Amino acid sequence: MKLDILVFAVHPDDAELGCSGTILKYIAAGKKVGIVDFTRGELGTRGSAEIRDQEAADSAKILGLHARENLRFKDGFFENNEAHQREVVKMIRKYQPEIVLSNALQDRHPDHGRASTLTSDACFLAGLPKIETTLDGQPQQAWRPRLNLQFIQDNYIKPDIIVDITPYIETKIAAIKAFKTQFYNPDHQEQETYISSPDFFESVIGRAREFGKSIGATYAEGFTSRKLLGVDDLFNLR
Template identity: 60%
Template sequence: MKLDLLVMTVHPDDAELGAGGTIAKYVAEGKFVGIIDLTRGELGTRGTAETRAAEAAEAARILGVAVRENLELRDGFFQNNEESQLVIIKAIRKYQPEIVITNAFDDRHPDHGRASKLVNDALFLAGLRRVETTIDGISQLPFRPRLQLQLIQDKYIQPNILLDVSDYWDIKEQSILAYKTQFNSSNTDDGPQTYISNPEFMEYTRARGREFGRNIQVAYAEGFTSRKIVGVRDIFDLR
């Protein structure tokens, strides 16, 4: 299946937190959208890899994505090396997405920046015909997405692009709260409290969305950065 948009991020829930509204928007518009998680998030303080997998499946259902996969790289210890790059190259060539969104290039969580660099390098290599990969014994053709964007996560980074997701904010929040072991909105269980399980975290997420939205005169927006200068066909499409 060829995808229009692929969100390729390191932990289950990264896609929802950083681009849940964007995913829901383009699914609603009939685009083929997918999510690939690089790891199972097995080092997370709350829950297990198994519960995260079930939660990720529920979040994918809420968002309506065409596909969700997990590459099962080692959470916390994956490296930007040939082995990891080839895993990502195979996935990129399999789905041939027009646009890829990945983790923030710099963030408080070291996995985020490392994953962003890993995906960036693998996307370039995926377009080289002398980098040979196969799936089920069949050679894959080289492919490179036309655009890569990065999320803005915990650390504030000035966005290059703001996308109006006002009509899809509720779906974004539903997809985030599908991770019941991670985002404890009621704070009633006995698990250890974490930075993201605090009920105030969701309000912080809303505040960031409102802040981005205010900059383009809408209720909610999601922000992204680009490693290259982005061109437009018509300046009247800008606001």
């Protein structure tokens, strides 16, 4: 299946936190969108890898994703090396996305920045025909996405572009809350963590309000780009 947008996220729930409003916006517009998680989040203090698998599946249904896969890289210890790059290249060539969204350029969690660079490198390498890959025994054709943006996570990073997600904020919240073991849930009695506090959840909503205010919207998500972005029509900008 060819996708319009493919999101690479190192942990299940990263995409929900960082760009699920944008995912919902484009699915509503008729675009095909999928997520490839790098790890199962097995180093997370709360829950387990098996529970996260189910939570990710529950969230995928809420979002209406066209595909969701998990590469099962080693949480905390994957590397930006040839072996991992080739696995990401296979996913890019499999889904042939026009746009790739990925983790923040740098962040509190060291996995995030490393995953962002891995994704960026793989996007370039996927377009080189002399890098040969196969999927299900069949050779893959080279494919390079035309745009790779990074969603903004815990650290504040000034965005290069902001997307209005106001009509989708409630569904974004529902997708985040599908990860019942990870975020604030008074019914889940397990060791509290940085992201399971009510303050963290409120900060996610506050960030969306902050980005929204800057473009005259109620809620928005911000993205960065490693390259300069161009537009055809200045009248479409806010």
